[in-house]
Amino acid sequence: MDIAILGAGSWGTAMAIHLNSMGHNICLWTKNPNQLEEIKKTRYNKKYLDVMVPEEIEITNDIGYALKNKKIIILAVPSHAVRNVVEDIKNIIQDDAIIVNLAKGIETTSLKRMSEVINEMIDNHVVVLSGPSHAEEVCRHIPTACVLSSIDIKACEYIQDVMMDENFRLYINKDLIGVELGGSLKNIIALGAGISDGLGFGDNTKAALMTRGLAEITRLGVALGSDPLTFLGLTGMGDLIVTCTSMFSRNRRAGIKIGQGKSLSDTLDEIGMVVEGINTTKSAYKLSKIHNIEMPITNEIYSILFEGKDPRKAVHSLMTRNKKHEMEDI
Incomplete structure (x- = not known):
């Protein structure tokens, strides 16, 4: 699969490494030009994870390029940035793209959950990934189990097939x-x-x-x-x-x-x-x-x-x- 990951913090980087190891084509987006240059030059994202970022993972700060022809978009930005990022991408993502949200938070102004914030602006299916999962361990392929949830269980099952392997087990919870x-x-x-x-x-x-x-x-x-x-x-x-x-x-x-x-x-x-x-x-x-x-x-x-x-x-x-x-x- 061609997958865009928006946010090159610890979770975004770990997820890029995990999905790359499964053979998916990953484009990792960061809006920080210094971080972009560091990863491109050294293949390390030192502030967040002390682990090598494989050469196959593409890094960009062009969000339009990152999203081009992507059917799966992983939101790995902090919860307070979710609204702004979705506002930026709402007119350029494909109508059938699935959004996988990794941010864990409740918006302080609206008191909405992240899936509610996202669906306030776009109609795409949103799948939430949650559970006990330190990025520092996921990027090293240490056995981890998490949960997927959505109002569309078929979207969950699709993402389960795409993201789950022998080191990263995903359950589905309808709640x-x-x-x-x-x-x-x-x-x-x-x-x-x-x-x-x-x-x-x-x-x-x-x-x-x-x-x-x-x-x-x-x-x-x-x-x-x-x-x-x-x-x-x-x-x-x-x-x-x-x-x-x-x-x-x-x-x-x-x-x-x-x-x-x-x-x-x-x-x-x-x-x-x-x-x-x-x-x-x-x-x-x-x-x-x-x-x-x-x-x-x-x-x-x-x-x-x-x-x-x-x-x-x-x-x-x-x-x-x-x-x-x-x-x-x-």
Whole structure:
């Protein structure tokens, strides 16, 4: 297949390497001219992945050229850039092209999921790919399992055939809302797990955060129309495990720095890449208020990030809430 990948960050580069290894013809687009020259000259994308980009992968900063005659277009840009990129391509993509979205986030202004943002501007089928999948491992062909979802299951099955091999297993889940929310909201809990690490807390704390974090993710998901079982799968618990425990996770790394006392601005400067959980915290906080959903961990992380609350006081607030029965929300 001839496939365009828009966005040459870590995920876009890893996906280009994976699909190239399957024999597909890949055109990788970046709008950054310095990044373009670096990859062309050295075949490395050092800021994002310390792995060689094969010569067969074509690199361009001409988005029209990248999209020419492409039936599959993979969006690998950060969630906050999805609207602008789709606006740029809406008049030049083919009507029958399938959009595969890799971005995990909720738009902070409209509070829409990424597939909703895309379909607001174009009528093409959108397939969402989500699940526990660090780019640093996918590009090295380490066994990984993810989920595809769409309102068009035949489009999912088509992409499953195109993208799945012995190292990259893809399941299909019909619950598009749940798949997108699980992939987005787990980044908030990963920030919390990092803050816990930065404060010097241990495994007990992280286990509590992840378990109760999953409970509030599920509460909001069900209120928005998700199947609660989705959050027990790869895009829920699976993604939560990998993002809360790995140092590949930007959200966890950002949380560690905040827990150690660094400001949000200094943290983002040091990470040097997009930390999706920051904007997602803002979006989830708004959604919880609109739908009157109790999300205490999200609320406290919002207070730390945007209201300057001391992380230790946030932990104290969580630990001294009113007594509860564990299953009273179910």
